[in-house]
Amino acid sequence: MTPTTSGRFRVLGRPRDPGELLLVSVGTIEGGAAEHATEPTFDPAYVGMTEYSGDLADDVASLAAGNLIDATLAWDDGEPRFSAVDVVADSAFEFYDDVTGIFEAAKETWMVAEADNAAMHGRVTRNTDGEPNGALYAFAKQSGARDLFEEFRTGVTPLDPLVRRADEGESVPPEAEQARAVFVLRPIDEPFLVVYVVFRSDGVLAETIRSTYDPSVG
Known part of the structure; x- marks a missing residue:
């Protein structure tokens, strides 16, 4: 058998x-x-x-x-x-390398990490009505042989713990009821990597990120 x-x-x-x-x-x-x-x-x-x-x-x-x-x-x-x-x-993981024009919220999140001398910092983002629409994380780019972007892409470093935090800590429907969009962005001119867990894969925020960083859109 x-x-x-x-x-x-x-x-x-x-x-x-x-x-x-x-x-x-x-x-x-x-x-x-x-x-x-x-x-x-x-x-x-x-x-x-x-x-x-x-x-x-x-x-x-x-x-x-x-x-x-x-x-x-x-x-x-x-x-x-x-x-x-x-x-x-029907959640989506999307990876964009060498992006330019990284958004201000990501820069601000990284500035907090730098001020705390930390390798990572995360925050919840909210829409104009004050409702949570995503969980934003900034990670220091790794020196030497480690490539955190590829580790996330190939599962060596799992993304799911970041996705699960939303289910456990925020007042949003669980993933099984509301698919997520997870964006991993590596800016070409910044010292950090961005992971953005967007709570609605088909929402305005997800579409905005795609239209900004996906070269096949537009």
């Missing part, structure tokens, strides 16, 4: 090969009840995307970086394959 693994995963896209998806285990929470929660392990798995059929083939082909999914993986000869997949949240 082929062994299987079922759980909740974050899709991180195709950082290694276009024919495989990188998944990271993020645990499972059913109905928000603590007794049904499992601690995330952030274990990575590269899962092949080809040679599926029917509805499963369509479901696998539609997966994109940032999606939160419940999936069953079948391990055939040590290689994982999807045997079932269900999208929990």
Whole structure:
């Protein structure tokens, strides 16, 4: 019998090969009840995307970086394959390198980190009505061999702890009810890296960031 693994995963896209998806285990929470929660392990798995059929083939082909999914993986000869997949949240992870004209809120967040002699600082941002619309983090660019941008992109350093803070600490609907957009921005002319967890993937703030930093928009 082929062994299987079922759980909740974050899709991180195709950082290694276009024919495989990188998944990271993020645990499972059913109905928000603590007794049904499992601690995330952030274990990575590269899962092949080809040679599926029917509805499963369509479901696998539609997966994109940032999606939160419940999936069953079948391990055939040590290689994982999807045997079932269900999208929990159509969230998006978007990575933009060498950006220019970084927005003032990110600069201000980094200035607080510098003043505190800290490697990272975070803050909640709000819309014009005073409602929380995102969680903004500024990280010091790493010296030497470390590349924090690539670590986030490939799951070496998981983004999910930053995403989960919103579910735990802010008065916004959970991710399963309101998909997130997570932007990782590396400015070309600033000493910091930005991670912006936007609480609505289809909201005005997310679209503004895309139109500003995505070269394919506009």
